[in-house]
Amino acid sequence: MRDIRIVFMGTPDFAVGILETLVENNCKIVGVITAPDKPAGRGRKVQQSAVKTAAQRHNLPLLQPTNLKDEHFLAQLKALQANLQIVVAFRMLPKVVWQMPEYGTFNLHASLLPQYRGAAPINWAIMNGEDKTGVTTFFIDEAIDTGAIILQQETPINDDDTAGTLHDRLMKLGATAVLDTVNLIKEENVRTIVQPNTKALKTAHKLHKETCRIDWAQPLDRLYDFIRGLSPYPTAWTHLHNGSDTLITKIYDARKEPAQHDHAPGTLIIDKKSMKVAAKDGYLHLVELQLQGKRKMGAADVLNGLQLEENAYMS
Secondary structure, eight states: OOOOEEEEEEOSHHHHHHHHHHHHTTOEEEEEEOOOOEEETTTTEEEOOHHHHHHHHTTOOEEOOSOTTOHHHHHHHHHTTOSEEEEESOOOOOHHHHTOSTTOEEEEESSOTTTTBSSOHHHHHHHTTOSEEEEEEEEOOSSSSOSOEEEEEEEEOOTTOOHHHHHHHHHHHHHHHHHHHHHHHHTTOOOOBOOOOOSSOOBOOOOOTGGGBOOTTSOHHHHHHHHHHTTTTTOEEEEEEETTEEEEEEEEEEEEEEOOOOOOTTBEEEOSSOEEEEETTEEEEEEEEEETTSOEEEHHHHHHHOOOOTTOEEO
16 A cells, blocks of 8 residues: 655636545545735736635645646655646646656546646537536646546536535545556556547637637527526626617526527517527527626516617627
8 A cells, every 4th residue: 555645736716626635534634735826807816726725724734836847846746755736727837847746637527538638628518409417537748638537427517506506516526546556656556548539629728819700500409508508607698788788798697498580580579577598499588687887687677677668689
């Protein structure tokens, strides 16, 4: 049985659940590496990462390098004397870092690799209408998300899942997978699988503002999956055209209604308490949205505060 000394690397909330599970199971965490504090939000207040907050709560040694190749950082990392590194939602590591520990560096990725390599696997799996996803642990190599697989665990994607609900479920599944992987390494019982060379690979590239804009010409199911795959963050958005005003509008929640009709895609249909947008094969009922400069609201509340013209539409 190996004595495992772990350096944990991660930044966002997704990584916190995994770190907490390792601590709760008495794994020896000799150091935590996370992103430097940075200004965020409208007030540009300096904020620390979720992982930093968790590490401080458990009094774990903490490093926040800006440059992972910096000689001073590499010396600090080596001084921790870790023999295993675990990476969860961090950043690409230079070879000098991931090769450092005796038992290697493994990553937790929120997809069933080789599918959905990249920065936003949870979002893209829902946006593309997948019916299942999962988590993968794998040893890091020189490319992104291509290393030898240690283990995988699956979960279904339900029709009402959002990126938020799936994120939370995969975090719990990932915590189990990481702990199981540590135990396999501890017991010298790892049997890796080389990632298959699949031609039809779906990627999970980073999301940008334009990636999140709704295209109302898409089929109803595709629109529905797109909105829930981006909810609650970074959120699907569209332009609401109301007379001479054009408002950027975020859509957090919607319901689909397959139907035949003669409305052009993007046409807004309203009554006193509800709003729906025409797609080419049905309607998308807006449940929760946020108009530019306003807070997030239900459709009825939006209608109470906004006088919509008869020819209002979304594009």
